[in-house]
Amino acid sequence: MRRVVCPGSFDPVTNGHIDVISRAAQLYDEVVVAVFRNPSKTALFSTEERLELLRETTRNLENVRVEHVEGLLVDFCKANDISAVVKGLRAVSDFDYEMQMAQMNYSQAGVETLFMTTNPLWAFLSSSLVKDFAKFGGDVSGLVPPIVLERLNKRLREQ
Numbered sequence: 197m198r199r200v201v202c203p204g205s206f207d208p209v210t211n212g213h214i215d216v217i218s219r220a221a222q223l224y225d226e227v228v229v230a231v232f233r234n235p236s237k238t239a240l241f242s243t244e245e246r247l248e249l250l251r252e253t254t255r256n257l258e259n260v261r262v263e264h265v266e267g268l269l270v271d272f273c274k275a276n277d278i279s280a281v282v283k284g285l286r287a288v289s290d291f292d293y294e295m296q297m298a299q300m301n302y303s304q305a306g307v308e309t310l311f312m313t314t315n316p317l318w319a320f321l322s323s324s325l326v327k328d329f330a331k332f333g334g335d336v337s338g339l340v341p342p343i344v345l346e347r348l349n350k351r352l353r354e355q
Contacts, residue, residue, distance in 0.1 A: 200280045200310070203230040203269050206246050207239050208344045209253055210326055212318030216284035219312060221257045227282070229254065230265040230272060240327055240351060253341040270305035280308040286319045 202217050220227045231246050233239065241249070243264055250262040265272045269281065281301065283294050298309030321339055330336045330348055337345055
């Protein structure tokens, strides 16, 4: 079975994330969406909420499973017989950081990284941008799945 992992914090999951996940699902037998906590960012949604939102937004993709991951991605890959990581690249600025991560993952565990160019519709999109725009009343309805929009608006009203 050809298995790949698509890692991220997904806070919140965007249409750009779903695009990369669904395209990877067409290429692999199984796609594991690995949800990490990013210690350098303050999360809007808990890990459990992000897992739930991802499971809901990918439920139509039969070969996608969503997992919470602690620790190193390469350790998760080894434990789950995953030989490759799929990362979406929006711009050249993403490449520099992702290349360093890819080289580290390969040097430490032989885990390959495959870069997928983002659909031009979502090339500008990031979770941080969605959160910031929504906080100030911007319309993000076309940028996130409907269930995410509902939860995002509710969370921002609560704050």
